[in-house]
Amino acid sequence: MxxxxxxxxxxxxxxxxxxxxxxxxxxxxxxxxxxxxxxxxxxxxxxxxxxxxxxxxxxxxxxxxxDFPTDVIYCTSVAGIELARIPLPSRLERLNADHHYLDSHWATPEPxxxxxxxxxxxxxxxxxxxxxxxxxxxxxxxxxxxxxxxxxxxxxxxxxxxxxxxxxxxxxxxxxxxxxxxxxxxxxxxxDVELGRTRSTLIRSAAIKSLFGDRRPAWMSWVVNHKVKGNLVAIDGRDTWLIHRALPIGEEDYDSVDLHQSIRDLLGVGRDFPYVVLSHEDWVGxxxxxxxxxxxxxxxxxxxxxxxxxxxxxxxxxxxxxxxxxxxxxxxxxxxxxxxxxxxxxxxxxxPITDQVSRYAMANLLENIEAVGKRRIPRSLSSRFNPVGAVLRKLIGRRLVKLNVPQFTPAGLNFGYFYDRSPVISYDGEPHPSYDMGSAPSSTVPGCRYPHHWLEDGASIYDRLGRAFTLLRFDASLDVGSLTAVARQLGLPIEVVDVPANTPMDHQQSTLILVRADQHIVWRGSSLPANVSTLLQHVAGR
CATH class of the missing domain: 3.50.50.60 (FAD/NAD(P)-binding domain)
Known part of the structure; x- marks a missing residue:
């Protein structure tokens, strides 16, 4: 149930x-x-x-x-001055092999x-x-x-x-x-019971897209100015948008951030700008x-x-x-x-993974707060004519891009985490490689996600994994009959997939790798262990 x-x-x-x-x-x-x-x-x-x-x-x-880009921008308002941009692809651009983006190299069949x-x-x-x-x-x-x-x-x-x-x-x-x-x-x-408070409003407005002018539109626009801090998220790329506005640090009264004026300040528009509120929620991070x-x-x-x-x-x-x-x-x-x-x-x-991921997310939030949240933002930041504002925009923009490229291309959170204390994984003593939010080395250490690669026929290796376990064999001459025979005796579903030895994959050291349906490695070796039954019963939780 x-x-x-x-x-x-x-x-x-x-x-x-x-x-x-x-x-x-x-x-x-x-x-x-x-x-x-x-x-x-x-x-x-x-x-x-x-x-x-x-x-x-x-x-x-x-x-x-x-054709709608998934760029992330930092700006003084949606209609205002851009501080920085993280370019990310639209659906069509993702299909174009000639275009390369920050996450184009990811080893996955599914961006x-x-x-x-x-x-x-x-x-x-x-x-x-x-x-x-x-x-x-x-x-x-x-x-x-x-x-x-x-x-x-x-x-x-x-x-x-x-x-x-x-x-x-x-x-x-x-x-x-x-x-x-x-x-x-x-x-x-x-x-942490409270990290900050936010007002979130879902609105409908066909006029918002025009605020980007001749610029490439963004999926997410982060705004910082002397009146408001928050972001705009494109929901359908046409007329539906989600707007978040952060309360000042330490402020508990949501009404201290006026619902409608804060929307206008974030967009950079006047009182006559047309929009309709679809829903609203105040929440605590x-x-x-x-x-x-x-x-x-x-x-x-x-x-x-x-x-x-x-x-x-x-x-x-x-x-x-x-x-x-x-x-x-x-x-x-x-x-x-x-x-x-x-x-x-x-x-x-x-x-343990839940705790790790939550700490990465919190650390990123705190770094962003340190960069702009705790500072009193001067009016000059939004001025196109004040040289101090131009310098500030350049400095803050560089800082925000450095902090947030890992957030929006989080290879580590996707592929880097590993299970290092599981009672149903057979470890071999090699330490798991470290990872952070934005990067993760490929590894076949038991507990890690098996690194994705494409097969010679163009299929994803993940599409060949069985619904329980799959033994990946990098040397077809190795006899694994004793393993499949014991698996049948135990009633354990197991597939054997031969992988060409020349498959391009980092850190591939073993000729046999046993992988679960969730793509995590549960055992590896250059030959079958002496007691295959013990191994299979261990990884099957018997």
């Missing part, structure tokens, strides 16, 4: 269905309620997941027009997509409702759960006051930052991580497990990784080839 049908909950259900596991998904919102526009980035790592669901093309095609959650959720929902293994109940509110021996009893409520119960073998709680499941578990959120992710057969995922400032777009993306990870592990147990030891690995793997 999955509680919550946001991107995290729906992704968990889709992953379970991929492995033939039935699920019930309950959601307190109405089926046709529009999704919010909180997250506007689908990370490359998430797109790799969506590729396995068969929806990557749909996600890539949603939201912005094909990042700038698409709003308001377009993503309907794609996931349509896929969800097309699968017979998934039952979806909207307008259904979680009340309580009870672990009972080998199952969980969940009580829910309907809008008319009626209540019912469901018996499930496992529960994934993806019910958001105010998670009722987490509260019943008695799990505390640990970290936090960095909070759950102290644990499990109560017997009940697991937390997504915002129920962690809350942090939306830098690098990694709240939703990390949550989807949570949901898919625990859904795969539960499916392994229900399919009979694993045991509850596999479930123990969920917290051992995901909780």
């Amino acid at each position: 999955i509680i919550g049908a946001g991107p995290v909950g729906m992704s968990a259900a889709l992953e379970a269905a991929r492995h033939g596991v039935r699920s019930l998904v309950i959601e307190q919102r109405r089926r046709d309620d529009p999704a919010g526009a909180k997250c506007n980035t689908v990370a490359a790592r998430t797109m790799e997941i969506f590729r396995t669901f068969g929806i990557a093309d749909n996600v890539r095609a949603a939201g912005l027009p094909d 990042v997509v700038r698409v709003s959650q308001m377009y993503l959720e309907p794609i996931l929902r349509r896929k969800l409702e097309s699968i017979e293994l998934i039952t979806f109940m909207d307008c259904t509110t979680f009340v309580e759960y009870q672990n009972v021996d080998d199952h969980v009893v969940v009580r829910y409520a309907l809008p008319d006051g009626r209540q019912g119960t469901v018996t499930a073998q496992f529960v994934i709680a993806a019910d958001g930052g105010r998670s009722a499941v987490r509260k019943q578990m008695g799990v505390k959120l640990v970290g 936090r960095r909070l991580v759950a102290s644990r992710l499990r109560d017997d057969r009940v697991f937390l995922a997504g915002d129920a497990a962690h809350l942090w400032v939306p830098f690098a777009g990694y709240g939703m993306n990390a949550g989807i990784a949570d949901g898919v990870a625990i859904a795969w592990k539960i499916s392994a147990v229900l399919s009979g080839w694993s045991s509850t030891r596999m479930l123990d690995s969920y917290e051992d793997e995901r909780l």
Whole structure:
């Protein structure tokens, strides 16, 4: 059973269905309620997941027009003076091999997509409702759960006051930052309770695009001037925009930033500029991580497990990784080839990563605050004629680009993280390579993501991975029959894929690499171990 049908909950259900596991998904919102526009980035790592669901093309095609750039700019207002620009491609430019951008070298079959959650959720929902293994109940509110021996009893409520119960073998709680499941578990959120306050307004205005004038339009425009600090996000590239305005540091009263005047100050327009408010939300930026992710057969995922400032777009993306990870592990147990030891690995793997990623996001926020947030911005910054303003713009622009290229091209957060304390990975003593937000070395150390590469026939190596384990063999003369025979005896699904020895891949030192369905390496070697059964039972959580 999955509680919550946001991107995290729906992704968990889709992953379970991929492995033939039935699920019930309950959601307190109405089926046709529009999704919010909180997250506007689908990370490359998430797109790799969506590729396995068969929806990557749909996600890539949603939201912005094909020719709308995903540039990030820093400016005194949207209509004002640019301080700096981080050029990033439109959908069409991404397809042009002659164009090279900051993330063009990434080793992935699925580049990042700038698409709003308001377009993503309907794609996931349509896929969800097309699968017979998934039952979806909207307008259904979680009340309580009870672990009972080998199952969980969940009580829910309907809008008319009626209540019912469901018996499930496992529960994934993806019910958001105010998670009722987490509260019943008695799990505390640990970290920074408040990093800043923001006013966010979704507006409709066909006039905003013209504010870029003859400049290349930007997907995200960061604004700093003596009146307001915030940003503008292009939602559809036409007339729908999301505007964030930060409250001054230490300020708690949201009304201290006038809702409408702050929008005009950020855009750089007068009172007669036309726009319509579609929705508005005031919120607090936090960095909070759950102290644990499990109560017997009940697991937390997504915002129920962690809350942090939306830098690098990694709240939703990390949550989807949570949901898919625990859904795969539960499916392994229900399919009979694993045991509850596999479930123990969920917290051992995901909780340290959640903490790491949240710290990277927080550090980036604090660096940006240090660069512009704590300073009193002089009027001269916005003046085209004041030489002091020109010098300031140059200095601040350089600083902001240096700080934020890693945020908007976060190779490390996508591909660098590793599992270094998992009970279902066979380590060999080699240390994991370090990474930061913007960079990640390729590595085949167990626990790392297997580096992506293309095969001779043009296929992605990830498309050849099995739904449990895949043994990649770089020397076709090596006999791996003993491994496949033991796997059959154990009922463990395993594929063998021969990879040409001349495949261009950094740090490839082993001729055999065992990879999980989530692309993480669980073992490597130059030959099979003496006791193949011990290895397979270890990585299968037996």
